[in-house]
Amino acid sequence: xKICIVGPSGAGxxxxxxxxxxxLKISTxxxxxxxxxISGTEFVKNSEETISQGIKEIILQDSWIVExxxxxxxxxxxxxCSLILKMEVPLYLRTIRLLQRYLKSVFTGKRPKETLxxxxxxxxxxxxxxxxxxxxxxxxxxxxxKVISFNNFSKAINIIQTGFKNNLPDSxxxxxxxxxx
Numbered sequence: 001x002k003i004c005i006v007g008p009s010g011a012g013x014x015x016x017x018x019x020x021x022x023x024l025k026i027s028t029x030x031x032x033x034x035x036x037x038i039s040g041t042e043f044v045k046n047s048e049e050t051i052s053q054g055i056k057e058i059i060l061q062d063s064w065i066v067e068x069x070x071x072x073x074x075x076x077x078x079x080x081c082s083l084i085l086k087m088e089v090p091l092y093l094r095t096i097r098l099l100q101r102y103l104k105s106v107f108t109g110k111r112p113k114e115t116l117x118x119x120x121x122x123x124x125x126x127x128x129x130x131x132x133x134x135x136x137x138x139x140x141x142x143x144x145x146k147v148i149s150f151n152n153f154s155k156a157i158n159i160i161q162t163g164f165k166n167n168l169p170d171s172x173x174x175x176x177x178x179x180x181x
Contacts, residue, residue, distance in 0.1 A: 001026060001164055004078050005067040005156075007087030008129035009122040010094035010101070016087065017067035019153050024065075024160070029058050031068025036112075043112045069125070070133045075140075083163060084146045085156055086133070094126045 001024065007013045014030055021028035034054035037044045046054075051073055058064055059080050066077050078084060098119055105114035137143050150156050 001063045002081040004081045005085045008126040010097040011087040011089040013067040026063040028065040
């Protein structure tokens with residue numbers, strides 16, 4: 001099972017991906033960790049070669065979840081996956097989350113540091129995200145067929161349980177039957 005979760009900054013992709021990975025017993029890969037060198041005090045973009053190598057390493061795995069905001073470099077992963085979960089969360093909520101992430105970074109001294117300038121840029125990016133992603137997906141018909149929109153963990157699990165019954169761990173199938181009744 002290979003799943004991509006796409007959505008704007010502050011949507012909650014990382015949280016959902018981590019929960020899904022735990023439930024499905026598969027690895028998760030934040031695209032930010034491929035795109036950015038986060039070993040220093042500032043966010044620095046990795047080289048194209050490093051990004052390409054990170055993507056190739058993921059593709060070679062049998063199953064995975066990759067989460068990230070849209071970037072053209074995600075295309076090989078989007079083509080390889082069997083499901084694209086498109087996260088839809090209102091702009092006001094994403095803005096609140098991005099501001100909270102910034103404040104948490106300031107108060108905890110988290111590295112690499114989030115700056116107010118970067119946070120404002122992320123909010124602006126998040127505002128324009130849906131239209132840019134829609135344009136990208138519609139220009140690749142093989143991707144459009146894989147996209148299902150969702151807005152919370154329960155809906156994501158339901159989509160996966162419906163579409164991948166034969167590939168799910170027994171515990172997840174049992175959990176869903178138990179919850180239904």
